[in-house]
Amino acid sequence: MTRRTPPPAAPRRRLTAVDWMLFLLVAAALGYVVWRVNAVLVYNWEWHRVLRFVVRIDAETGQWVANLLLQGLFTTIRLAFWGTILAAIIGLIMGYWRTCDSLALRIISRTYVELIRNIPPLIFIFIFYFFIASQAFPALGLNNINTSSPWVDNAFFRFAFGDPRLFSNFLTGLICLALFEAAYITEIVRAGIQSIKKGQWEAGRAIGLSRFNLLRDIIFPQAVRKILPPLAGQFITLIKDSAIISLISVQELTFLATEVAASTTKVFETWILVGAMYFVLCYFFAFVFARLEIRAGRSHHR
């Protein structure tokens, strides 16, 4: 054996007998609960009645089309996508303001964060919906957009924002959700900016960078790399929190699931199915973000 011999391969992690015992115990406990519930409820499981609301066959064309639950899932995905972008923009600006020299900007951003963090989400959403959306949108002409205009009545619009007739409803929910989540992103961004050492600012100023260039080229790129993990967590939270928007009648997954549950009376099937849909969606995004983090880490050469 020489120094150059590669080290022995690390032993693969194995499940031991104790691990299997533990699994068995958990499975048994779960099985017992299910059995008891079944015994008490004498529940008649009818999955097909709920699954019909995922996809159905269109009577006219004879083709499969998305039914309520899948439509709701699509709306939730749209909310998640645009909500993420909007919340990131608001959070980035507000987070930067939190670190500004200007006292006024600091007060504004601080007030925003404290206001939202210290009101229950439900209350915030009701306030926003009844006092702002119902007043501001009519004033801006947003609540009856011309659904037949070519800007709106096209395939891209339908793909990106859903049914044009529901657009103002969608927009209300979107802004509400984004404003709510952005308060948390603001704090993440602030922490990220403040974690950049003073020397980086000074070096940037010393080579004559303007404040804008300094932020764009030096501070934000480093801050974003650092805050990627908590940011990813917050975006997953955004998807889950989007369920709350159902309370102001935005027709996303939870709202439509409530209707399906009510009309079929198949409460268990509906919510188990919807829970699984959320899980897949969130887990998928968590996976994507984890990938992004690995890539960002690789390019950093620490």
Added chain:
Amino acid sequence: MTETSDRPLVEISGLCKWYNDFSALYDINMNVARGEKVVICGPSGSGKSTLIRCINQLEEHQKGTLFVDGKEVRPGMKGIEQIRRDVGMVFQSFNLFPHMTVLDNLVLGPVRNRGMSRTKARELAMGYLEKVRIAEQAAKYPPQLSGGQQQRVAIARALCMQPKIMLFDEPTSALDPEMIAGVLDVMESLARDGMTMIVVTHEMGFARRVADRVVFMDEGEIVEVATPEEFFTTPKTDRAAQFLSQLLAH
């Protein structure tokens, strides 16, 4: 051109600076001529860093006047970037941008501040990396380099702005002993090329070889100004003598 080039490159008069109630600099008067090399030394906390950081306004002074290349430098002034492009600075802790390659660290300033094309800036940057003998590391990221290499890159980054004066704030204090010589070599060759330099350092050998003047500071004031020979052999003030004896004791 004619008028300003007769004037000293840096003119400081009656400069004062406070941190809250604490007087960090008091009544500083100092000129630095074109091509001159000034070494500033003094005990820790005597205001050396604060003084040179006022020159490029990393710190704002509250009283007194400051001219760089004939242009007045005022706290909170607009267009400070135009002053800073002429004033290179090298920090004790290098402060390279860790998310950019060595080459991009150098290219950034000329492109953003001087509006130079990226191609031209790269050429310029490679020239300076050559000069600090580190061109082969151009594609690496700063955290992959040793301290001495990082500091040489930092010098090249400052030079890339083609400044009229270079400020050094204890450039070798954070380095392992075996790295110091390489950095001092680069600074000496820079001095031979005629660069105007203000160097905060306790490297006596360097001061003797390079400095035209040594400025000794204590408690925010300039206590003594002398040639290196005079200063290190026969200091005029007790405070300087005491400082030197402590320096030699190490």
